[in-house]
Amino acid sequence: MQILITGATGFIGKELLKLLASHQLVVLSRDPEAAKNKLAHLDHGHIRYLNQLEELSNLNDFDAVINLAGEPIADKRWRSEQKKRICYSRWVTTEKLVALCGASRQPPSVFISGSAVGYYGDQQQSEFDESLQVTLNTFPHQVCAQWENIALGAQSEQTRVCLLRTGVVLAPQGGALKKMLLPYRLGLGGPIGAGNQYMAWIHMQDMVQAIVYLLENPSAQGAFNLCAPHPVTNREFSQTLAQTLHRPHLLFTPEWVLRLLMGESSMLLFDSACAKPKKLTELGFQFTYSRIQPALKHLLQHNSGK
Structure with missing residues (x-):
């Protein structure tokens, strides 16, 4: 396949590229030289770099689009300008991709x-x-909701659209787990508030394999919860992480402290999401890591030397 990818240098994108080495890839990046350097170890001559979507007049030459671009939502306090960046980075890129699909005689078969x-x-x-x-x-x-609505504009008899409603992606080299490892290794880890809020999580390996599964399955379309079949409470996750690291689990972070420090974005920690990946499992996808204990054990032991 010839695949156009946005967000390829991001947390999930870099892992996904490892599974797409047999395809011809076009990576959209604001800084192609920096992207080349970041992805040099993955580039076996099958990656081409694109500076802006305006270089394309249509997507006739592409079999698929994988759109992962977006300003990280949890890295900074949600001040007005940061909210604009979060929205703009998702909505505008997706609008441009959908417009290119609409300008194509033979649009990609999957978006x-x-x-x-x-x-x-x-x-x-x-x-x-x-x-x-x-x-x-x-x-x-x-x-x-707006991101999804824009993406659905690419849907047609020729193009199926899959929406990735992603949970907390677990990998030690980035995301939430990387931020948590140091305090937990120091014995300072614990639940957030009462710890009763559910956390929809997914092992990075299952995350990228699920994307490839949707890419290759012609019957897949619509919204998919990309999260493991067994969500856990924050307290259960915290206890399991401490046990996996052989550290005590005695402390907790009061809810008011995080709400004071993070403001509105603290809802990312306190909103409860007991999400099930019903459509993905009904489609036949099999999770390698469906429960939190073996998932954390694999992630932390596999990377213990890094």
């Missing part, structure tokens, strides 16, 4: 676009799957 379980908001202790319909005024929901 895979990012989203997150933040779409669902705080569902407290309720278990849910992709059939749950919500309308909320929270920032994560509004970001995801």
